[in-house]
Amino acid sequence: MTLKDKVSKKHLLINGEWVEAKEYSPLRSPYSGEVIAEIPLATEEETDQAIEAAQKATKLMAKMPAHQRAKILETLAHLLEERADEAAQIISIESAKPVTTAKGEVARTIETYKFAAEEAKRIHGETLSLDAARDGENRLGYTVREPIGVIGAITPFNFPMNLVAHKVGPAIAAGNSIVLKPASQTPLSSLFIAELLQEAGLPAGALNVVTGGGRVVGDKLVNDSRVSMITFTGSPRVGIGIRNKAGLKRVTLELGSNAAVIIDRDVDIDKIISxxxxxxxxxxxxxxxSLQRVYAHEEVYDRFVEKFIEATKRLRIGDPLDPETDVSALISPNDVERTVDWILEAKQAGAIIATGGKSEGNVLHPTVILDADTHLKVSCQEVFAPIVLINKIQSIEEAINLVNDSNYGLQAGIYTNDVRTALDAAENLQVGGVMINDIPTFRVDNMPYGGVKESGTGREGLKYAVEEMTEMKLVVWNRN
Known part of the structure; x- marks a missing residue:
C-alpha cells in the first residue's frame, strides 16, 4: 500500500497539539490528479493562536542550552535517516518530483539538519579593542548573539523538505520559535518533519505548522508585531510585497532567477553535456x-547544441514514483499553460524550438530553444519549467553582458580553462554566487546562498542563516 492509497485528514500543529481546522481542502497529485490528502485551511484566528504559542515558547527556547538544541537537531537527522524512503515518497507524491531526485533531497535535508546542529554549538561574538579610541582606555567590550524571537517561515513547493530545513534548522539552532507556512501544494513534507521534531523532543510551541492561503496565513505572519522576522522563499512579486508590508521586521528573501552558464571556446564539450x-x-x-540560459562561444556552439539535444531526447518522462523517470509533471496545469504560451511566443518571434515544446497532461516535454531574443519571456523572465535557451556568443565579455542584462542575479556559471577569464567573470557577473567550471545550479547546504537585484536579500546556508536569525548585543565593562 502506498501513500496514495491512504488519503488522510491532516491537522494544524499549534502549541504541540494537532488541531482540527474549521475548513479543509483536497490535495491532489500534480501527476495523476488523484486526491492524496485533506489539508486544513487555517483562518486568521487559528494563525493567531499559532503565533501566540510561538511567542510563549520564545523564553524557553532562548534559555535552552546549545547542547540541547543541537541534540534535538541531531535526533531529527537520525529519525529522518531511518525513514528516508518514506520521506522521499511523500515529496514525490505531493510535488511530482521524480523519486530518485526526491531521495537526493532527503539526503540533503539530513545533512542540512546536521549542519544546523553543529552551528548551534558555535554561535559566538567577538572581543573589541576599545582602547583603540582615546575614550576607550581601560574598558572591555564584547558582543554576543541572541535569538531574535518568533520567526515566520514561508516555504515553496519545489524543495518542500530541504528548504523547510533551511529555515527551521537555523531557527532552532539559534534558539528561536517558528510559525511555518508551507506551500499549499506541498504541506505533507512539513507535517512529516513536524512529527519527527516532536519525537526528537522539541518543546511545545517551538514549531507551529499552519497550512492555508498566503492572503490569510502569510499576511497575518507579515503584519503581526509578535513576529520578529520573516524568512521567505518564492516569487519576486510576493517577496517584494512582503518587504513593503513588513515594516521594521527583519526579512530574508530568496526569490527567482533565470540562471545562465557561459561556455568558453576552450571547453571539452563532451565532459559538460550531462x-x-x-x-x-x-x-x-x-x-x-535551474539552468535557463546557455551562452556558448561560436567556436563550440554547434557541437554543444548537437550534444545537448541528443542528451535531452534520451530523458525519460513518466510517473514520478518510477525510479527510471527523469522528468514528470509540473506543479499545476496553470504552469503548463503559461509555459506553452511562452514557447509559442518565442516561436512566433523567430526562435527555433529544437526539441520539445509540447505537453501531455501536466507534463511539459524538455524543451530546447535556439536564437531566442533577449526580450522574450522565456529569456528575460523565470520559466520555472524544463525549458533551456542556447545562444551563440562571440566573446566572453559579450556573454557576461547578456547574463547581467536581467532583473535577476542569483547564481551564474562559466566553463573555461583560462584563469584570467574565470577571474574576470567572477568579478563582473552581477550575481550572488559564481560557479567556475560548473553550472549555476550547484548548491551545497552550508555555503552562503542568496542573490542580488530581484533575486532577493539576505543569505541562507546554516551559519549565515543563524546570523540573520540573531541580534547582536554589545556589552562594555568600565574598569576605570
Whole structure:
C-alpha cells in the first residue's frame, strides 16, 4: 500500500497539539490528479493562536542550552535517516518530483539538519579593542548573539523538505520559535518533519505548522508585531510585497532567477553535456538556480547544441514514483499553460524550438530553444519549467553582458580553462554566487546562498542563516 492509497485528514500543529481546522481542502497529485490528502485551511484566528504559542515558547527556547538544541537537531537527522524512503515518497507524491531526485533531497535535508546542529554549538561574538579610541582606555567590550524571537517561515513547493530545513534548522539552532507556512501544494513534507521534531523532543510551541492561503496565513505572519522576522522563499512579486508590508521586521528573501552558464571556446564539450542537461531539467526545471540560459562561444556552439539535444531526447518522462523517470509533471496545469504560451511566443518571434515544446497532461516535454531574443519571456523572465535557451556568443565579455542584462542575479556559471577569464567573470557577473567550471545550479547546504537585484536579500546556508536569525548585543565593562 502506498501513500496514495491512504488519503488522510491532516491537522494544524499549534502549541504541540494537532488541531482540527474549521475548513479543509483536497490535495491532489500534480501527476495523476488523484486526491492524496485533506489539508486544513487555517483562518486568521487559528494563525493567531499559532503565533501566540510561538511567542510563549520564545523564553524557553532562548534559555535552552546549545547542547540541547543541537541534540534535538541531531535526533531529527537520525529519525529522518531511518525513514528516508518514506520521506522521499511523500515529496514525490505531493510535488511530482521524480523519486530518485526526491531521495537526493532527503539526503540533503539530513545533512542540512546536521549542519544546523553543529552551528548551534558555535554561535559566538567577538572581543573589541576599545582602547583603540582615546575614550576607550581601560574598558572591555564584547558582543554576543541572541535569538531574535518568533520567526515566520514561508516555504515553496519545489524543495518542500530541504528548504523547510533551511529555515527551521537555523531557527532552532539559534534558539528561536517558528510559525511555518508551507506551500499549499506541498504541506505533507512539513507535517512529516513536524512529527519527527516532536519525537526528537522539541518543546511545545517551538514549531507551529499552519497550512492555508498566503492572503490569510502569510499576511497575518507579515503584519503581526509578535513576529520578529520573516524568512521567505518564492516569487519576486510576493517577496517584494512582503518587504513593503513588513515594516521594521527583519526579512530574508530568496526569490527567482533565470540562471545562465557561459561556455568558453576552450571547453571539452563532451565532459559538460550531462551536467548541463541535469542543471536544466532536474525537477522539471522548477529550481531557482535551474539552468535557463546557455551562452556558448561560436567556436563550440554547434557541437554543444548537437550534444545537448541528443542528451535531452534520451530523458525519460513518466510517473514520478518510477525510479527510471527523469522528468514528470509540473506543479499545476496553470504552469503548463503559461509555459506553452511562452514557447509559442518565442516561436512566433523567430526562435527555433529544437526539441520539445509540447505537453501531455501536466507534463511539459524538455524543451530546447535556439536564437531566442533577449526580450522574450522565456529569456528575460523565470520559466520555472524544463525549458533551456542556447545562444551563440562571440566573446566572453559579450556573454557576461547578456547574463547581467536581467532583473535577476542569483547564481551564474562559466566553463573555461583560462584563469584570467574565470577571474574576470567572477568579478563582473552581477550575481550572488559564481560557479567556475560548473553550472549555476550547484548548491551545497552550508555555503552562503542568496542573490542580488530581484533575486532577493539576505543569505541562507546554516551559519549565515543563524546570523540573520540573531541580534547582536554589545556589552562594555568600565574598569576605570
Amino acid at each position: 551536467r548541463c542537461v541535469t542543471g536544466a531539467f532536474s525537477n522539471q526545471g522548477q529550481v531557482c538556480i
